Amino acid sequence: MPIHERSLIESERVLRKERLVIDGIDVSGDWNLIILPRTVEDYDLDFAKEIMESPDGKTIQQCYQCSYCTASCPVHNYWDDRYNPRHFIYLARLGMVDELQKRVDVMWRCVSCHKCTHRCPKGVLVEDVLKVILRVMYKRGLIGDYPSKKFDQFFTESVLEYGRIEDGELLFGWMEKQGYKIKKDPILRKPIPFFSDIPRWLKDMVSKPIKEGNISFIMLNAKHMLFHPRTKEWNKFKQVLRRVMEEEGALAKGG
Amino acid sequence: MGIIGKRVAYYPGCSLEGASRAYDVSTRIVVKELGLELDYLEDYNCCGAMESKNVTFMGTMLLNARNMSLALKRGHKVIVAPCNGCSFSLQRAEYFLETDRKVFEKVNELLKEGDVDPLDEIPHTYHLLEWLYNEAGPQKVKERTVRPLKGLKVANYYGCLYTRPHFYSRTYAHAGGNGEERPRKRETADDDEHPFYMNELLEAAGAESVYFEPMHTQCCGGPHSLSDEDVSKKFVMMILQTAKRNGANIIATECPLCHASLEMYRYRLMLEGIEDVDVPAAYFTQLLGLAFGYSVDDVKLKDNLSDPIPVLRRLGIA
Amino acid sequence: MTKSVLVIGGGPAGLSAARALGKLGVPTVLVEKENKLGGRPVLESYHTLIPRKMTPSQVLGPYIEDVQSNDNVKVMLGTEIETCEGEAGDFKVSLSNGEKLEVSAIVVATGFQHFDARRKGELGYGIYPDVITNLQLEQMFSKEGKLYRPSNGELPKRVAFVFCVGSRDRQLGVTNVHCCRYGCALSGLQASEIREKYPEVDVFCYYMDVRTYGTWEYPFYWAPQEEYGVRYVRGRIAEITFNPADGRLRVKHEDTIVQRPAEIPMDLVVLVLGMEPSPGTKKVAKILGLKQDPDSRFIVPSDESGSNIRSNKEGIFIAGACKGPIDIESSMAEGEAAAMEVLNFLGAKVTV
Known part of the structure; x- marks a missing residue:
């Protein structure tokens, strides 16, 4: 043996x-x-099929496991070598879901730098494919609310609501999601950075324009925080967008 | 040169109308000085950046298709976006709309339902830098320069998505081969692994480029700059230290997301006492604006968190 | 009258040689052991030939016709050679039917045989009816026009191709260490044919390397994956077992990329057979004194000549699969090359 x-x-x-x-x-x-034996007892081909059926996932079939992607990947090289796009593609293509699940702690760490996609000699849209794998895993409950997922969802739903995003909302909304106590004004429920319990770097960052008297900058951002920038002709389109996202199972669970 | 068009649709993106207004303001200055024209894309929506594409494929296509439709309605076949994320998103949508008939038809059907004009053609998106280089170019920059950026040692930071991936950005190696093997290649595109457009524009304005490969296209942590602080911090540290150790006194950026990430983590790294990370950042358009004779306030240099003003003052540029 | 040229073997290489010689006016005798011309592709009812996806009758039919209708070519079926004496320009050959021939030159095109999969007992061929060879799969297509499990006649839900059975295998001694050269490509084609006709059937190819060299790369490696959704798994099947509980086979292997042992249920397993020199090749090599590869026993070309058509014996030329695994197209080209070498040897002048 x-x-x-x-x-x-x-x-x-x-x-x-x-x-x-x-x-x-x-x-x-x-x-x-x-x-205990670790024998693979079967493939989850439905899982693989769902990835291949997405327009941004179908190039997964072109991979020949040369590992150009992994070799180029900054997360693999500079952060954690368990992050291995080639390997994830292999596993996903065969539907080896339990193996993928063993790697959920690193799988989300892709920073979308697209070196993989750019250099792939077979024309696999590696970055897109990896995101589709995550998307399908999330939909099937195979991976929990990983950090970037929370941010992606938060971001996308802000776009869906207003048509535009607002830096202050993203930043403070995200900090709040991270467990920081963000003080809000009683009427509009908008964050008040200076009375909030936020890290020093963020406080310093926010107070820089005030110290320097960069009035127009403060006014612009205050205006945006109070009145979220929005796309005007948005309502009808928003309905279509929401429906499309519902069909894709892309709206937040329970939301 | 001059094959993209002097007057194009301008898609600033959300960031440029908020915290990164300095990039927007300085872009408008530079464009005007170089004799080009931007037509603001009224009532545009967010491109979805690097986030919504991870959540919804068709939704992201729709977001970008709506913007394309607005451009067509205003008579434009070319969109210019100053942000790597925005130009990436629009070019990515362009790729799928061009190469996947089913996606194209579905998108048009949904646009109609949403009271948006369907696309009868697909406008092309260019990054601001590519457009400026091709439509104005270093020579024009040189002619307009009244206050040369003398003594400025620039680390030109292009980030990821200006050149990558070639499927969307249509970049390719300028050297070797005839380039025709890439069916979607674009004559005007920068070199994919060794971009140089920003180097040449700033050099034309009197600055000196420091050696910055491979960090010039290394990721700053970008879309994960809030959600994965550990990785972002490390990446930014590598970029800033390389710049500093290669002799740069400023980092030039061409993307609001990269810029914000570099500045934010620069400050946090400095608070933690990390060495060789104190190089400040400025948008390349801010630097060009200064070279064209505009003031610190004109190009909103005070907005920059990393405060490049002292360095510029010392060199007599600002 | 000039002496005849002897061509031994009526497969793709021998047919091409005899046809070319006949057309150029050289009196030729073609001896074939079997009672039919065409060699393995015809005798064994191949379905589609790589690389051009034509049928054996499309490819070899016109050659057979040409040979049979040409007065310069005398075809002797059911005949083998027994002895050979003399030297280049003047060979005296006796045949199994008692006839004796005097020939000036000889073309050996005695071909190959398929590896006998029963030699790999662990793969269960001959034990489990649903373990078949790629040759049987060809015949399923060509003779019956459908895919089924021999055990119950039903359409399999999953098919596995096991590459390199009897090839690249030191377990069998030194005789089968070579690559069969056609297996990867044919498997890609067969797998695609299955997927095209039965999209509901999942097909897996278990490989170590995929060797679809040259222009075969796309049609027989990428098309199966990109166009037909065939899945490639890197790992050599070490054992095939039968699970009575569900009546399906299990293919046991290590998935080398995942680094885990795996036993995957399959309904039909296709063994991709290697090539060995045919008994005729070994016999003829011995009679004629031709040099053979010490391991595989395939006939090898002369050390002196750059031409791989010339044998170590002057006046004797070798073509096709008797020299080693080869595809049908190349085999035919070698037959024609051998005819040219014969003409050159005879010093024949062709007037145009």
């Missing part, structure tokens, strides 16, 4: 027993450690 590399044995698969009896014979002592 081959000896598995220690790193391939997850602790969940190791069973240790004080006493072990097999066919009436007490083998404790010699055979008290059992490693």
Whole structure:
């Protein structure tokens, strides 16, 4: 029997027993450690199919696992080598969902720099494909609310609501989601940065224009925070957009 | 030169009308000085940036198609966007609309439902930098320069999406081959792995470019600058330290998202006592504006969190 | 009268050689062991030939006709050679039917045989009816026009192709270490044909490398994936078992990319067979004293000549799969090249 590399044995698969009896014979002592098999029992081809059916996911079929993408990836190279686009593509194409799930803690870390897509010798839209994989995983409940997902959703729903985004709303709204106490005015419920419990860098950042008397900058941003910039001819289009997103299962769960 | 058009639709994007207004204001100055014209795309909507595409494919197509439709309605076949994220989003939509008939038809159907004119053709989007380089170019910049950026050692930071991916940006290597192997290539596009348009424009204005590869197109953490602080911080640190150690006294940017990320993390890294990260950032249009004789206030240099004014003052540029 | 040229073997290479010689007016004798011309593709009812996706009758039919209708070519079916004496320009050959021939030159085109999959007991061929060879799959297509599981006659939900059965295999000794050269491409084609006709059937190719060289790359490697959705899994199937609970096979392998052992249910498993020198090739090589590769026993060309058509014996030329795995098109081209070499050897002058 081959000896598995220690790193391939997850602790969940190791069973240790004080006493072990097999066919009436007490083998404790010699055979008290059992490693459960890690055999793949099937592929989840529906999962793979859903990825391939998305226009931005179909190039997954063109991959030949050369790993040009992974070799180019800054997250892989400078952050965590467990982030491996080539490997994710391979797993997704076969529908090896449990293997993908083992990597959910890194899978979302793509910073969308597009070196992978740009350089892929086979024309796989790697970045898009990886995002589709995440999208499908999220839809199927295979991955939880990972940080960038929360931000993407927050951002997209702001666009859906107003047609435009507003930097202050994004920044303070996000900080609030991170658990910072953001003080809001009682009437419009808009954030008041200076009385909020926010990190020093952010306070300094906000107070710079005030210190320097950059009045027009303050006025512009205050105006935007109070009156969210919005696209005027938006309502009808918004309805269509909302429906499309509903059909794609893209609206926030329960929202 | 001169094959894109002197008068184009201007898609500033949300950021440029808010916290990054300095880029918008300085862009308008530079464009005017170089004898070009921007036609503001009235009532545009957000392009979805790098976020909504991760949530909804068709929704993101629609957001961009609506903007394209607005441009066509105003008689434009060319859209110029100063933001890497916006130009990426529009070009990405362009790619799918051009290459996937089903997507194109579906988008048009949905546009009609939303009371937006369907697309009878697909306008092309150019990044501001590509447009300026091709329609005005270094020579024109040189002619207009009244206050050369002498002594300014610039690290030209292009970010990711100005040149990548070639499917959307249509960039390709300028050297080697005849370039015709890429069916969607664009004559006006910058070099994909070694972009140089910003270098040449700023050099024409008297600045000196420092060696900045490969960090000139390395990611700043961009779309994850709020949601993944650890990665962003590390990436920005690498970029800033490379700039500083290669002798730069300023980083020139051409994307509001990159700019914000660099400035924000620069300050946070400095608070943490990290060395060699204190290079300030300015939009390349702000620097060109100064070269064309405009003041610090004209190009809104006070808006820059990283405060490049002292460096510029010391060199007698501002 | 000039002496005849002897062509041994009536497959693609031998047919092409005899046809070319006949057309150029050279008296030729074509001996073929079987009772029919055309070689493996015709005898074994291949369905579609790589790389041009034509049928054996489309490709070889006109050649057979040309050979049979040409007065310069004498075809002797059901005949083998027994002995050969003499030297270049003057060979004395005795045949299994008792006839003796005097020939000036010989073209050997004795071909290959398929690997016998039963030698790989772990793959269950001959034990589980749903484990078949790619040759049987060809015949399913060509003779019955449908895909089914031999065990119950139903359409399989999943088909697996097991690459390199009897190829690149040191387990079988030194005889089968070579690559079969056609298997990857044919599997790509067969898999595509299945997917085209039965889109509901999922097809998997288990590979170590995919060797669809040259212009075969797109049609037989990428088209199966991009156009037909065939899935490629990197891992060599080590064992095929049968699960009585669901009546399906299990293909056992290590998925090398995931680094995990895997046992995947399959309904039909197709073994992609390697090529070996045919018994005729080995026999003829011995009779004529031709040099063979010490491992695979394929005939090898002369060390002295740059031409891979010339054997180590003057006046004897070798073409096609008797020299090693080769595709049908190239085999035919080699037959024609051999005819040219014969003309050159004979010093024949062709007037135009």
